[in-house]
Every structure is written in C-alpha cells, then in structure tokens.
C-alpha cells in the first residue's frame with residue numbers, strides 16, 4: 541500500500557503509542573526518527589523496529605508526533621515547533637484542552653500544530669507493548685484549534701489513515717467531554733471496583749468469572765500515566781463522576797430499604813423498581829456502544845462449549861465451527877476452577893446458533909445450555 545505521509549517523521553516519546561506509530565509507519569517504508577529522554581525506551585523502540593534514534597545528523601522531519609505523557613506534552617510540542625521550523629507537529633495525548641491552553645499561554649505557533657488523539661491503546665505501557673496494528677479501524681480524533689493551517693490538518697489526517705485509523709474531527713472541549721464519559725470514567729470505575737478486591741478472601745476470589753475480568757481489565761493500567769490524564773481532564777471527569785455518585789446514592793437508598801424488609805413483598809414501594817431501573821439503564825447505555833467496526837452494536841447469540849484441557853482441542857473446536865459453515869464473530873475462553881476443562885463462548889449471528897449447536901453436538905462436543 542502506498543502512503544500519503546511524507547517523512548521523515550520524528551516520534552518524540554517512544555512508549556506504547558509512539559513506538560506503535562513508528563512501527564506502523566516504518567512498515568510502509570516511511571523514514572521514522574525516534575527521540576525519548578529514556579535511553580532504554582529509545583533503544584527498545586529501535587529494537588522492536590519502530591525506527592532509528594535521531595541524532596544531530598538526522599534530516600529535518602516533515603512531521604513530528606509527540607507521544608509523551610500529557611503533563612509534559614505542551615512543553616515537548618513547543619520545543620518541537622521551535623526545533624523544527626518547517627515541520628507540522630501533532631501530539632497524541634488523551635486530553636486536548638489542557639495542551640492547547642498551555643501552548644496558547646506559551647505563545648506557540650499554532651498554525652503548524654494540530655492536536656490529535658488515537659482512540660486506541662492497551663492497559664500496558666512502553667515500547668515492548670507496541671504493535672503496528674494498534675490503530676487499525678479505530679477513531680483518530682483531530683482537534684483543529686481554529687488556527688491550524690490546512691496543510692497541517694491534512695498531514696495529520698494522512699498520518700491517521702496511513703496507520704489504519706479513521707480520522708474524526710472534533711472541537712477540543714467536545715473531545716474532552718466525550719473521552720471523560722467513554723474512557724476516563726470507565727478507567728476510574730474499573731480501578732475502583734478492582735481495588736475492592738484487595739480485601740476479599742481467597743475463597744471469594746476463587747469464585748470470580750469472566751464478568752469480573754471484563755469489568756476490571758483496565759485496572760492494570762499505568763498509575764502515573766492515568767494520574768496525568770485524569771488531572772489534565774479533571775473538570776470533565778468530575779462532571780461525569782458527580783452524576784455517577786448520584787446514581788450510586790439512589791441505588792444505596794433502595795438497597796437500604798430492601799435490607800430493612802423481611803421479604804420482597806415487604807420492601808417499600810418503588811425500591812425494587814429503582815434497582816431494576818439501574819440495571820436496565822446500564823443495558824440501554826451499553827447497547828449504544830458501536831460495534832467493532834463502528835457500525836451499530838450487533839447482538840450475537842453465544843454458544844458455550846466445554847473444551848477438554850488438552851493440546852489441540854481448541855484448534856479442533858474452531859475447525860469444527862468452520863466445517864459447520866458458521867462465521868465466528870467473537871470468542872471468549874474461561875477456565876473452570878480446579879477442573880481440567882475450559883469453556884469456550886462462541887458468538888455467532890442469531891440465525892446461525894441452532895445450526896452450530898446441532899453440528900457441534902453431532903461432532904461429539906458438549907454444550908453448556
């Protein structure tokens with residue numbers, strides 16, 4: 541594939557995001573220069589194939605991508621604008637208003653600067669977690685300050701498309717409010733729920749299943765990075781948290797009434813409906829999350845199969861799904877605690893589930909209904 545991005549591209553901050561950008565561009569033959577104050581992060585990024593460490597003899601970059609923590613981003617962008625007077629400079633920080641306000645206050649040349657934010661990441665940090673496909677199919681928000689030059693916006697749009705992302709133009713404040721609700725509060729909620737587990741008994745933890753893993757996946761994120769993100773987007777995050785606190789208070793009130801009753805018929809009128817509404821409202825919110833490829837969220841039917849814990853069994857199962865002519869939309873694996881068996885939950889289009897169940901049963905698989 542030929543790319544529109546004109547190199548050299550200088551990546552400043554060669555952690556997860558920076559090294560992933562470098563890897564994706566280097567794969568297309570773009571000349572990628574690397575820069576990071578951590579010599580280890582720099583050498584690791586080079587080792588994974590993200591580009592070549594920059595030095596005094598490096599040619600002037602046409603585009604600089606700043607992928608440093610949010611609290612230093614504005615300083616690094618300002619320094620890059622000054623060091624590379626011909627280059628367009630973008631950053632990938634998770635918060636945009638804070639960075640723009642600092643650059644304005646510093647009197648930076650905003651015509652060559654375009655803020656951006658790829659909505660793709662992982663709960664791991666550093667160049668060793670980098671992958672070239674990180675951005676494929678993901679939105680890449682471009683926040684034009686109103687002062688960015690047309691060519692500068694186009695260069696960042698090309699970057700987004702060349703690494704496989706989908707450019708989305710947004711106003712800075714609109715972006716910060718959006719990520720507060722879809723990314724920053726979910727991170728906090730995941731961390732807070734997971735923190736409750738510190739005091740749980742081992743016996744209680746042994747009962748944990750996929751639901752808990754789903755809710756706590758983000759809890760493994762880097763505390764330093766997230767402190768920097770949350771502090772930089774404090775006002776927008778706070779607005780969502782206050783609404784969440786009100787929801788928690790409503791549920792707590794209803795649970796207090798349920799706890800005081802001797803049975804369901806005795807619970808004060810409306811309290812059970814309040815609890816049911818909390819769950820239903822969650823379902824309605826989750827149903828609004830677009831599907832993997834940006835379309836409306838599809839509802840799949842899940843067929844759950846017991847898989848013996850032996851080499852090759854999962855491959856055999858997937859082969860049988862294919863032989864049944866059914867497309868696998870998603871797959872989740874769970875280990876039954878203390879038993880030599882796993883459970884594979886196979887998501888398929890609703891119209892295909894019955895056929896798959898018949899075919900798998902005929903091939904000797906045990907289904908969990």
Ligand SMILES: NC(=O)C1=CN([C@@H]2O[C@H](COP(=O)(O)OP(=O)(O)OC[C@H]3O[C@@H](n4cnc5c(N)ncnc54)[C@H](O)[C@@H]3O)[C@@H](O)[C@H]2O)C=CC1
Pocket residue numbers: 552553554555556557558575576577578581607608609610612613616632633634635657658659660661662663664665666667765769
């Ligand atoms: N982790 C994620 O999932 C996502 C992160 N982002 C944003 O990307 C940026 C980078 O995050 P990650 O790559 O995850 O972090 P990371 O911790 O993997 O990498 C950050 C890198 O920046 C370097 N750095 C620190 N101070 C610097 C400075 N003054 N100048 C240049 N480099 C400096 C560090 O040495 C490190 O190598 C952050 O602004 C973050 O908000 C955006 C989307 C997703």
Ligand SMILES: O=C(O)C(=O)Cc1ccc(O)cc1
Pocket residue numbers: 633634658659660661662663723
């Ligand atoms: O892992 C996930 O689901 C994420 O949402 C990752 C992520 C983390 C931080 C960002 O600014 C953008 C995306």
